[in-house]
Amino acid sequence: MSAEDWSPSDLPAVSYIRVAPTTTDEAAHEVERQRAQIALATDRLGLRMADEFVDVGYSGLSMDRPDLRRLLDHVAAHRVGYCVVATRDRLSEDPEHMADIDETLDDALVAIVIAADHTGPEQDEG
Template identity: 90%
Template sequence: MSAEDWSPSDLPAVSYIRVAPTTTDQAAHEMECQRAQIALAADRLRLRMADEFVDVGYSGMSTDRPDLNRLLDHVTAYRVGYCVVATRDRLSEDPEHMAEIDQALDDAEVAIVIAADHIGPAAT
């Protein structure tokens, strides 16, 4: 979906940030880069950000991540329209796990927004 076709709902959005195991300085930098990408995409798409979920030091090959699990619990307990991530691999790097996450978000009627797809040059 292009930015021109985007039609946000009144439902809030949440973000998910995952930083793989690395040094503390690298993790902080990567987290801020993802946060900036998400903020820019949310602004361009006019999404109302409500909550942020962050896992630092966790592999994308595992679903055993505290804030990923909190996110999935959150979207079943509260009405959320979108889950914004910097890139799709922040949710998972394992195709089987990604399918499970996709299904859980789909069941909760939450659309995944990939920030990288929406932060190119703004349409005029």
């Protein structure tokens, strides 16, 4: 199939979750919160999730994150339509690093989807 014959909507999505250094219980809760937000947005947009990349205990100011590297390598090697994150700062909190991530994803024809933009305001479920 040539590049003209496919569109990102035909391709799978991947997700990226990052949790800053915190306690184990807080980290587990935050991973699940982000995962749920991503799942809700993915459902609402009709995306097919193929892979998940999770970095726990890493600062958003560093590019030295194992699953971020795996994600960037994955999109370079596989056709992926979307990278879904709970909020943009999960990818990076450093503007220069974010520009590098944007460029890598753009080069791979991967659109960043911010789940928070598609799930509405967070609500306390309980």
